[in-house]
Each structure stands twice: as structure tokens, then as C-alpha cells.
Amino acid sequence: MIRDLLTVMAGLAVGALSGVIGVGGGIFMVPIMVLGFRLPQQLAQGTSLAAILPTSIAGGASHARQGNVLWHPALQMATGGALGALAGSVLALHLPHQLLARGFGLFLLVSAYRLWPRGQNG
Amino acid sequence: MVPLQVLWGRVAPLNAAANSLIAVISISLVGGLLYYFGPAGRPEVDLRFALLLGAGGIAGALLGARWASRIPERVLLSAVALLLAGIGFRELLAP
Numbered sequence: 001m002i003r004d005l006l007t008v009m010a011g012l013a014v015g016a017l018s019g020v021i022g023v024g025g026g027i028f029m030v031p032i033m034v035l036g037f038r039l040p041q042q043l044a045q046g047t048s049l050a051a052i053l054p055t056s057i058a059g060g061a062s063h064a065r066q067g068n069v070l071w072h073p074a075l076q077m078a079t080g081g082a083l084g085a086l087a088g089s090v091l092a093l094h095l096p097h098q099l100l101a102r103g104f105g106l107f108l109l110v111s112a113y114r115l116w117p118r119g120q121n122g
Numbered sequence: 123m124v125p126l127q128v129l130w131g132r133v134a135p136l137n138a139a140a141n142s143l144i145a146v147i148s149i150s151l152v153g154g155l156l157y158y159f160g161p162a163g164r165p166e167v168d169l170r171f172a173l174l175l176g177a178g179g180i181a182g183a184l185l186g187a188r189w190a191s192r193i194p195e196r197v198l199l200s201a202v203a204l205l206l207a208g209i210g211f212r213e214l215l216a217p
Contacts, residue, residue: 004174007171007174007175007178008174008175008177008178009178010175010178011174011175011176011177011178011179011181011182012178012179012181012182012185013178013182014175014178014179014182015178015179015180015181015182015183015184015185015186016182016183016185016186016189017182017186017202018179018182018183018186019182019183019184019185019186019188019189020186020189020193020198025179027206029175029179031209031213033171034213035209035212035213037171039168039171041217042157042166043166043167043168045157045166046153046154046157046158046165046166046167046168047166047167047168047171047172047175048172048175049149049150049153049154049157049167050150050154050157050158050167050169050172050176051171051172051173051175051176051179052146052150052176052179053147053150053151053154053176054176054180055176055179055180055183056143056146056147056150057147058180059143059183060140060143060144060146060147063139063140063143063144064140064144068136068137068139068140069137069140069141069144070133070137070140070141071144073127073131073133073141074140074141074144074145075144077123077141077142077144077145078144078145078147078148078149079148080145081145081146081148081149081152082148082149082151082152084149085148085149085150085152085153085156086152086153086156088153089152089153089156089157089160090156090160090161093156093157093160093161093166094161097217098217099217101213101217102213102214102217104213105209105210105211105212105213105214105215105217106210106214107210108206108207108209108210108213109206109207109210109211109214111206111210112203112204112206112207112210113203113207115199115202115203115206116199116200116203117195117196117199117200117203
């Protein structure tokens with residue numbers, strides 16, 4: 001029960017962060033599951049993908065209703081993304097979990113660098 | 123995906139965000155199915171966990187969209203970048 005509540009709260013925090021800064025939820029969800037809930041890296045990554053699906057469907061449908069989707073490029077990206085997800089998932093599922101975790105850590109460091117605000121704006 | 127569309131494709135940010143969500147549907151569906159039915163020999167998806175996270179995530183996204191204009195962007199980005207850097211070092215050094 002407590003674990004379920006903590007899980008929903010984790011989702012709430014991730015969703016709020018994503019809503020505020022526009023960064024995808026997986027970048028936060030996976031570390032929360034691995035470090036906070038002690039899930040193995042592959043399980044956390046797979047679960048994150050499943051958790052993102054309903055949110056993206058809801059958001060995508062909302063945007064589609066409002067006429068914000070440019071369908072030609074969107075479907076091109078969806079096709080490319082699917083192929084990338086296929087290759088990436090197969091690779092990730094064959095890697096030792098420690099190597100995968102270190103790779104994800106490196107990705108987080110690069111993301112942190114890219115997110116760091118620069119310039120005088122803000 | 124959004125910055126690439128805005129900078130290279132000269133797509134308006136709102137359209138870029140909308141397009142990205144459509145692409146993420148495809149990515150998360152294909153990836154999720156592979157992690158569930160794929161080569162690992164066992165499902166690498168905790169469906170219950172995903173459902174609870176997703177439910178919280180939808181509610182959080184609605185709240186976040188409301189709060190977005192109230193928090194200085196520099197402050198938020200700095201805090202998030204530091205958090206990600208800390209977690210990144212942790213995973214890199216002690217996976």
C-alpha cells in the first residue's frame with residue numbers, strides 16, 4: 001500500500017517536472033525506479049516505456065484534436081523512432097545490467113550539461 | 123526531438139511538441155512490447171508499477187503545465203541539471 005502510494009507520488013513528481021520543463025519523463029522515471037525502488041536497470045527501462053505510453057496517447061490525442069500535429073513529419077518521426085526503439089531495446093536487453101546502468105548514467109550527465117541554463121535569459 | 127524540429131525544421135514549438143508526442147507513442151509502444159515479449163526470456167515490464175506511475179504522471183503533467191509559468195526557468199533548469207548530474211554520477215560510479 002505504502003509502496004503503491006510512493007509509486008503514484010513518484011509518477012506525479014515526474015509528470016510535474018515534465019510538464020514544467022518539457023523534458024521527457026523517462027529520464028527521471030528510470031533513476032527513480034533503479035535507485036528509489038531498487039528495480040534492475042532493464043526492468044526499470046521497460047516499465048518506464050510502458051508508463052509513458054498512456055501519457056503520450058493522452059497528450060497526442062489532445063494536440064491532434066486541437067490541430068497542432070503536422071502529420072507528415074510526425075509520422076516520419078514515429079517510423080524512425082519505432083526503428084530506433086527496436087534496435088535500442090534489443091541492444092539494451094542483451095547488455096549486462098551494470099554496463100547498461102553506467103551507460104544511462106553517462107546519458108544523464110550529458111543531459112544535465114545540455115539542460116544547464118546558459119546566457120542571460122530566464 | 124522538439125529542439126531539432128524547431129532549430130533545423132523551423133517548426134513552431136507547439137507543433138514540434140505535438141509531433142514529438144505522436145512519435146513517443148510509437149517509440150514507447152514498440153519499445154514496451156519488446157521489453158515485455160522480447161529476447162530477455164521474461165517480461166522486463168512491471169505492468170502494475172507502470173500503471174501507477176502513469177496515473178501519477180498524467181496528473182503531474184497537468185499540474186506541471188499550470189506551474190510552468192510561475193517558476194523562473196533558470197532556477198528550475200539549474201536544479202534539475204544538478205539533480206540529473208548527481209544521479210548520473212551515482213549510476214556511473216556505483217551501478
